Structures are given as C-alpha cells and as structure tokens.
Amino acid sequence: MRTVLIANPKGGSGKTTLATNLAGYFAKRGRHVVLSDMDRQRSATAWLERRPDALPLIHAQDGRGKHPDSLSADWTIIDSPAGLHGEKLSDVVKRADWVIVPIQPSAFDIGATEVFLEILREEKAVRKERTFVATIGMRVDTRTRSAATLAAYLEQTGFxxxxxxxxxxxxxxxxxxxxxxxxxxPSLVARDLQEWAPLLHWLTNADRNAK
Ligand SMILES: Nc1ncnc2c1ncn2[C@@H]1O[C@H](COP(=O)(O)OP(=O)(O)OP(=O)(O)O)[C@@H](O)[C@H]1O
Ligand SMILES: [Mg+2]
Known part of the structure; x- marks a missing residue:
C-alpha cells in the first residue's frame, strides 16, 4: 500500500482538488483506492458522496482511524485540513510515502507555505528519506509574472x-x-492531463522502485 498526503496549512491552496483528482486517477486505472478525509469540513467526503455509481469506485475513510478498506488498498490518498500542524502533522507525515504540497502563485500563498516547507524539512521521516516531498504549482497561468515568481521560489526550496x-x-x-x-x-481535459503527467509518472515510477 502506498500513501500520499496532500498538505498545506494555507486554506484554499488546492488540497482537496488535488486529492480527489489523484484518487480518481488511480481508481480509473483499476486500483483499490481509499480517500481519507482528515478535514472536519468534509469536502472530500462530500465529493465521494456525490460520486455516481457508474464511475470507478473510491473507498471512503474518515481520516481518524484504520478502516478495513485501507488495509487492502493499493493507494491511500489523504486530504488534510488547513492549519494542520504539530503532532497531528508529524504523525501523518510519518504514515505517508509522499507529501504533495500545492501552492498558488501569490505572495500570500508563498509566505504561508515557506514556514510549512521548513517544518516538513525538519520532520524525521523526511530527513531519513522515508517520506518524499514534492510541490505543485496550482492555478498557474504561465504568462504571468506571479507564475515566474512562484517557479523561482519553488526551484530554490530543494523539493x-x-x-x-x-x-x-x-x-x-x-x-x-x-x-x-x-x-x-478526454477532449475536455487533454491539456490538463498533460499537465498532470509528470506528477503521475513520478508517483507510479517511484512506486515501482519503492522499498
Ligand atoms: N486548478 C484549479 N482550477 C480552478 N479552480 C481550482 C483549481 N484548484 C482549486 N480550485 C478551486 O479553488 C478552491 C479551493 O480549492 P480546494 O478546496 O481544493 O483547496 P483546499 O486547499 O482543499 O482548501 P481548504 O484549505 O479549505 O481545505 C475550490 O473552489 C476549487 O474548486
Ligand atoms: Mg480542502
């Protein structure tokens, strides 16, 4: 079982969007997927409740404890709440093989994420390379200056x-x-799927080479 944590304490950075789409991707590939919702707002859970039966199945987990489904899952995707910090953060980082941090191109978002990336860097599981961190530029318009600023910032994080x-x-x-x-x-999302390709390649390739 592989576990991916989507995290950024900044509200509205795109965590649930990333988590639900990643769960949808692995389900589409026929994998047994558990979507774990740590957020009391229950956005990911509500998304699952809206999910039509005709679409590939994704199992729900409330994010607190073990659920029988998670034991046999190929992939567990964890959507975390805004403001996640402290012991709760350390615990879930330890459980994850990957942490993916979505960041939007604005000074507010970069400022709020900077401290979080420092905290992640200090987490034991990250230092010992048991958990790998990656960043995602979210809602990026490559024609803008703020996109260039975000790219320059992300480049120097080391992740x-x-x-x-x-x-x-x-x-x-x-x-x-x-x-x-x-x-x-597919015709509606061709460009977007191209943008997702490097992330999906990274996760599935790393999965093949993983511990
Ligand atoms: N790439 C995108 N394109 C358009 N809209 C987006 C994109 N990513 C996120 N959004 C929208 O931005 C809003 C915030 O996204 P989302 O709910 O995924 O963030 P979040 O980090 O989970 O928020 P919270 O911290 O409140 O849990 C939502 O309305 C979502 O639909
Ligand atoms: Mg959310």
Missing amino acids: PVQANLRGAQIYVQSAEQGASLFDMR
Whole structure:
C-alpha cells in the first residue's frame, strides 16, 4: 500500500482538488483506492458522496482511524485540513510515502507555505528519506509574472516541482459531479492531463522502485 498526503496549512491552496483528482486517477486505472478525509469540513467526503455509481469506485475513510478498506488498498490518498500542524502533522507525515504540497502563485500563498516547507524539512521521516516531498504549482497561468515568481521560489526550496496545473473551470465542474478530470470526456481535459503527467509518472515510477 502506498500513501500520499496532500498538505498545506494555507486554506484554499488546492488540497482537496488535488486529492480527489489523484484518487480518481488511480481508481480509473483499476486500483483499490481509499480517500481519507482528515478535514472536519468534509469536502472530500462530500465529493465521494456525490460520486455516481457508474464511475470507478473510491473507498471512503474518515481520516481518524484504520478502516478495513485501507488495509487492502493499493493507494491511500489523504486530504488534510488547513492549519494542520504539530503532532497531528508529524504523525501523518510519518504514515505517508509522499507529501504533495500545492501552492498558488501569490505572495500570500508563498509566505504561508515557506514556514510549512521548513517544518516538513525538519520532520524525521523526511530527513531519513522515508517520506518524499514534492510541490505543485496550482492555478498557474504561465504568462504571468506571479507564475515566474512562484517557479523561482519553488526551484530554490530543494523539493522537486512535479507539476504546474492551470486554473480551469473543468476542475470546478468535475468536482460538482463527484468526478475527477480522469472521468471526464478526454477532449475536455487533454491539456490538463498533460499537465498532470509528470506528477503521475513520478508517483507510479517511484512506486515501482519503492522499498
Ligand atoms: N486548478 C484549479 N482550477 C480552478 N479552480 C481550482 C483549481 N484548484 C482549486 N480550485 C478551486 O479553488 C478552491 C479551493 O480549492 P480546494 O478546496 O481544493 O483547496 P483546499 O486547499 O482543499 O482548501 P481548504 O484549505 O479549505 O481545505 C475550490 O473552489 C476549487 O474548486
Ligand atoms: Mg480542502
């Protein structure tokens, strides 16, 4: 079983969007996926409740304890709440094989994420290379100066930037339907799937080489 934690204490950075789409991707590939929701707002859980039966199955977990489904899962995707810190953060980082941090291109988002990346760097599991951290540029418009500022910032964090995802209504529309981009008509998401490719390649390749 592989566990991916999506985390950034900054509210609205794109955690649930990333978590639900990643769960949708692995489900589409026929994997046994558990989506674990640590957030009391229950956005990921509500997304699962909206998910039509006709789409590939994703199992729910409330994020607190073990659930029988998680034991046989190929992938557990954990959506975490804004403000996650302290022991709760350390515990879940320890459980994860990967931590993915979505960051939007703004000074507020970069400022709020900077401290978090420092904390992650100090986590024992990260220092011992049992847990790997990557960043994702979220709602990036590559034509803007703020995108260049974010790219320069991410470059110097020392953590790999595994994707830059654009802002697009298809994320909002698919979420409304309990769907991921990978469940949508390919012609609607061709460009977005290309943007996801490096992240998915990284996770699935690392999975093959993993411990
Ligand atoms: N790439 C994107 N394109 C368009 N809209 C996006 C994109 N990513 C996120 N959003 C929208 O931005 C808002 C915040 O995203 P999301 O809920 O995923 O963030 P979050 O980090 O989970 O927030 P919270 O900290 O409140 O849990 C949502 O309305 C979501 O639909
Ligand atoms: Mg969320």
